[in-house]
Amino acid sequence: MTIPPLSRLDHITVAAATVRDGVEWVAARLKGITPPAGGAHPVMGTHNHLLRLGDGLFLEVIAPDPAVPDPPRRPRWFALDDPAFLAGLRRDGPRLATWVARTDAIGAVAARSPVPLGAPERVGRGTLEWLITVPPDGSLPADGVVPTLIQWPADRPHPAESMADFCVRLEGLTLHHPDPALVAAALTQLDVAEARPGGPVRVDPAPAAPRLVARLRLGSGDAVVLG
Template identity: 40%
Template sequence: MRNKIDHFAIGADTLDQGIAAMAQALGVEVPRGGKHEAMSTHNCVMQAGNESFFELIAIDPEAPADPGRPRWFTLDEPATQARLAERPRALCWVVGTDDLDGVLAASPVDLGEVVLFTRGDRSWRLTVPRDGSLPMGGLLPAFIEWSPGPHPSTGQQDLGVTLEQVQLSHPDPDALTKMLEALNVDHLADVQEGPAALSFALNTPKGSVILD
């Protein structure tokens, strides 16, 4: 089973808010991406090194207000919406795998159902909890399996931003590490003791930046 960081998501109240905030923090304007019709969300994306990408995501005001299921990444939760109204926040990290069914079988926690998404000639299977929550509040990753073909990041702009490290903190770091080990992703994140939190350490045109 080959697991690697596929992408990571920064949530925003609106894409315009997120684009402006990222321009100030990172020194680049994240290009607009596409729409997720099944979730009534849209995004901006750019390369983040090692065939991974940076995703800025927000509720799409032009899409149906009710997509028929809770949106992913807790975007429907009032607490998340209140936090994003203040500023963009780190929401989720996503691990790419070539054996999604194996990941689910080995997981010590419920990662959610597997949802099939399509855009153009590409498709992907992604773990999405039915209630729109995030496993352990986003400390555990979502998992994605792409259809055959080049990784989507290869078609995105390289603006000089690379992911250096996924950073996790938890009051019981040993317990969190054991969960990550069971998922075969413990090598993909740094775990420290502290209040539960997710952040991304980036190398950018403005130097080292941590987004939380």
């Protein structure tokens, strides 16, 4: 009997100092395809744009929301309150910062990770609410190479189903880290289906700073790399 995987690749996240910077950065690489507006996350003081990458899969551009200069109760997620991280985004521009895996058992799965993911928190955008792991200081687990976990409501379709389809597809995601064994162990414990042998998520050693590289395919057939 096949045991269903407990986690699946859900979305990849581009962080930016401003959401306009992020949208323009993505559009320039996707030959003019612009991620449509998503919405605001009042609890976290951020807002985003979203682009469908297939069934149950999307790209997110996220940035601090100038309408909420100070999050009401905690540092922003995705390291967007980290001065050094923000300075890098302002200096070097947006970048693919991390990825998110979905699960139906977020608390139990997060507890197995050898890399601390933070406690699941309830957040929302408009009428949609979900659970997501966020470290207390808002940092990215393993500098973004180990995924954040998300649990969508079971009684609603996945958000990607309502996104416009520009025929962009994710073909692969490479996770570069100086300690690939640690990352591989985390993915095994999180049971990410796409990270199993032969899957589109792979771990490679990095001689310096951790980074992510996504390989996309446009409807035209052109290959695109985001990193």
